[in-house]
Amino acid sequence: VETTNHRYDVQIGPTTYALFSTVYKDLLTSADRIAIIADEKVAEIHLSSLEASLAIVKNKLVIKTIPAGEACKSIDTYADCQSFLLQQGFTRQSLIIAFGGGACGDLVGFVAATFMRGIRYIHCPTTILAHDSAVGGKTAINMPEGKNMVGAFHQPSAVLFQTGLFSSLPSREIRSGLAELLKHAFISNEEWTMQLLVNESFTNPSEQWLSEELLKGIQVKASIVAEDEFEQSTRKFLNFGHTFGHAVEAACGFGKLSHGESVMIGMIYSLQLSEIMGLTEKTLTEQLIQFANEHEYPLHPIHDFSFDEFMSYMQKDKKMSHGKLNFVLLEGIGQPFVTEVTREQCLRAFQELTTRTE
Ligand code: NAD
Ligand code: ZN
Incomplete structure (x- = not known):
């Protein structure tokens, strides 16, 4: 994906997370702290496979789970994530990884867009729909008055789809x-x-x-x-x-x-x-x-x-x-x-x- 000020790759395939220790090694090692912010349902089923692929940065990695699906796109979860990052000593050199469907990606993108006026983030989308939402840099949360009403444009540094994770998706998704x-x-x-x-x-x-x-x-x-x-x-x-x-x-x-x-x-x-x-x-x-x-x-x-x-x-x-x-x-x-x-x-x-x- 190439925009005016950014360029990033979208990777898709069965063993994409292996790229963390090769193609994306510099991106990871250059960050002072890394947070995986994960949809709680997705974390329960798949977090271990993502964590295993991040072994090279284990000592600076923290994990935060958020409510599953659309419920996470709220002001409360947004504020909770910001406080978490501040309490964990995150800085402008830190990195966030969004792990979940489009809802998690939208929330985490907005957290990254606004934490200290913007830090880097990676999408690790786990739904089919996220082939749309994880690409293009639109981030948002919902307000009681309407969906996606507060947000920002903030492009990710990379997008990694590991297709095996789709196997647990319900037919409706x-x-x-x-x-x-x-x-x-x-x-x-x-x-x-x-x-x-x-x-x-x-x-x-x-x-x-x-x-x-x-x-x-x-x-x-x-x-x-x-x-x-x-x-x-x-x-x-x-x-x-x-x-x-x-x-x-x-x-x-x-x-x-x-x-x-x-x-x-x-x-x-x-x-x-x-x-x-x-x-x-x-x-x-x-x-x-x-x-x-x-x-x-x-x-x-x-x-x-x-x-x-x-x-x-x-x-x-x-x-x-x-x-x-x-x-x-x-x-x-x-x-x-x-x-x-x-x-x-x-x-x-x-x-x-x-x-x-x-
Ligand atoms: P979602 O993120 O709400 O996930 C749907 C459900 O599937 C949730 O319950 C989640 O816990 C579960 N789930 C996710 N991955 C799973 C897996 N691998 N196995 C089992 N369960 C899993 O839904 P979605 O359809 O991915 O995304 C919808 C959101 O995306 C909406 O909020 C929409 O506004 C947003 N969106 C944004 C853009 C954009 O450009 N930013 C574009 C389209 C949609
Ligand atoms: Zn849509």
């Missing part, structure tokens, strides 16, 4: 992460998208297939981030499926539906909008609905809430500008663009979708 993979395909490449849509073992993937596919997703994200680190233009494309998706996630109550499950519904909705505008074929919307059903992505939330309920959440979206709703739509697969959409168009898409998913 696999489904969630793969929805973001499909998003990367939809905004970049028609042939790849079609390959994914006809893959019968999509939600039952092998480790090898995951490595190869996540690498493609990471490359899409990396090239967009390189072009537009601070989301002034093309980085917005990564929000495909997220305007309606976030509304679904919020309406259901955070944690009830996984992020990727919500994004799947959001992508179907965006295709429905693209179709209404005469940009994409009806068959494409239908194909994605069928795919979602086949792979057991829940679509019932579309029927559980009224249009006005979804609309009230969409109006709080960070992508709103000057009171207007902005959507990422497709002119075709691999051809995303950002456009204003009226309330009437949103309503029509919603009505069509409720009929189609009955």
Whole structure:
């Protein structure tokens, strides 16, 4: 990944943590102190394998566990981590390793971005979804008023995926992460998208297939981030499926539906909008609905809430500008663009979708 001021590698494979004692030895040894901040559930299953690979810096390593999943993205956990680092004598020369899914990565990234105005950190992501979240330097915590409302851009020094860790992921988390993979395909490449849509073992993937596919997703994200680190233009494309998706996630109550499950519904909705505008074929919307059903992505939330309920959440979206709703739509697969959409168009898409998913 190359941005204006940073360059870092994203490593993915079965024995990636072995690189700590070779490629990343200098990064580790140059730090005066190192903390692993780990999702407690992930730590319980996998911490020993990460710790073993950090034997060369054992004497300066401390471990802090944080609540599992989304619960860690709070002001309380944020403050707790900062106090921990201060009490442990961390300085601007220290290093943090985030060990967990996207939630842990977002929190730890924000801790690193703000501890003494910014220190280095490494992502060791443990979910499929994190192929999206660990790349690109967006960090954040949630506020009672909304998700990801306080954060910073802060790029990691390295990202290391050890693919064997995916083996303990519940099927719901696999489904969630793969929805973001499909998003990367939809905004970049028609042939790849079609390959994914006809893959019968999509939600039952092998480790090898995951490595190869996540690498493609990471490359899409990396090239967009390189072009537009601070989301002034093309980085917005990564929000495909997220305007309606976030509304679904919020309406259901955070944690009830996984992020990727919500994004799947959001992508179907965006295709429905693209179709209404005469940009994409009806068959494409239908194909994605069928795919979602086949792979057991829940679509019932579309029927559980009224249009006005979804609309009230969409109006709080960070992508709103000057009171207007902005959507990422497709002119075709691999051809995303950002456009204003009226309330009437949103309503029509919603009505069509409720009929189609009955
Ligand atoms: P998560 O971090 O909440 O993890 C999901 C669940 O899986 C948790 O209960 C966790 O304990 C568990 N888990 C993690 N790894 C595991 C493993 N290997 N085995 C068993 N269980 C494991 O969820 P996520 O989907 O990875 O990330 C979602 C978060 O990422 C959201 O907060 C979202 O806002 C954020 N996100 C950020 C960006 C970004 O650019 N920064 C992009 C997309 C998403
Ligand atoms: Zn997302």
